Amino acid sequence: MVPRIPVSVDLVVLTVRCNALSALVWRRDNPPYLRRWSLSGGFIQLDEDLPDAARRILAERAGLPGAPVHLEQLQTYGYPDRDPRQRVVSVAYLGLAPDLPASEQAHMAWVPVDDLTAMAFDHRRIMLDGIERARAKLEYTPLGAAFCPPEFTVAELRRVYEIVWGRQLDPRNFHRKVTKAEGFLIETGSATTRDGGRPAKLYRRGPVEALHPPMLRAAASGQPST
Template identity: 85%
Template sequence: MVPRIPVSVDLVVLTVRCQQLSALVWRRDRPPYEGRWALSGGFIQLEEDLPAAAARVLAERAGLPGAPVHLEQLRTYGYPDRDPRQRVVSVAYLGLAPDLPAPTEAHMSWQPVSSLQTMAFDHRRIVLDGIERAGAKLEYTSLGAAFCPAEFTVADLRRVYEIVWGRALDPRNFHRKVTKADGFLVPTGRTTTRDGGRPAMLYRRGPAELLHPPMLRLAG
């Protein structure tokens, strides 16, 4: 008889919160790994496809129904010893979102990824893979704006890149690159002085999905 192996979905939801790259996690209250941080997850139901399962987990387990979260499949994890209770294959999804409010569920929390050194199961590895994917996405796609509110300044966007990439960027070079990238930013015609100093132009995310030219991390 061929054994049936359960398949689950785990979510790496990342946001920039309090000037830190943060992940949505929960503290396990039972074995195994009691007391450790874990990602939101759940087993796939018989009638679901993978995107539907990820959306359900985002709404029901992560407590983010209807939130503006970009979800994409990250990677499948299936090595035999990833769960000490049974063999489980997990399809991980990466979620990127603007700064979201604190979760209403008491067990959920936004935690800086730098503090998630020890996690339940293989979730630390999944988080690291999610961070790397997010960093790569910022190079070639317009998803950097997925971390921003509907209207934002170039300085807001630059802080996202600096936080995700973990390095300082030259403000003038960054401004030139993002405003010259075809379809990346659309001026709203409005300005803001919320950061003090001179009024800064407000932008919204444009229609482009791929950046031309790309924002390469090693380009300075």
């Protein structure tokens, strides 16, 4: 008889809150890993596709129905000992969004990723894979704007890159690169003083799917390439 192996979906939902890259996690209230932080997840239903399961879990388990979260499939995890109770295959999804409100679900919280050193199951490994995917996508795609409000300044976008990459970037070089990347940013015609100082132009995300040239994190010397 062919064994039936449950399939779950786990969500790595990341945002920038209080100047820190944070993940949406929940405190387990049952064994195993009692009181450990865990990613939002659940088993897929027999009649639903994986993307549908990811959005259902985002709404029901993560407590973010209708939230403007960019979701994409991250990776599949299926090694035998990842769950001590039974063999479970997990399909992880990465979710990126601007500063989201606190979840209404009990035990849920936004926690800075640097504070999540011990998590249930293999969820820290999954989270770290999601963080690296997010960092890489900021190099080659305009997904950095997914962490920003619909209209944002270049300084706000730069701060997203600095927080996600964990390094300081030169403001002038960053401004030059993002404004010259074809189709990355579109001027709204408005300005704001919320950054402090002189009014700064407001932009929105452009239509391109890939950045030319890319926003590389570091040159071969280890110094920021921006």
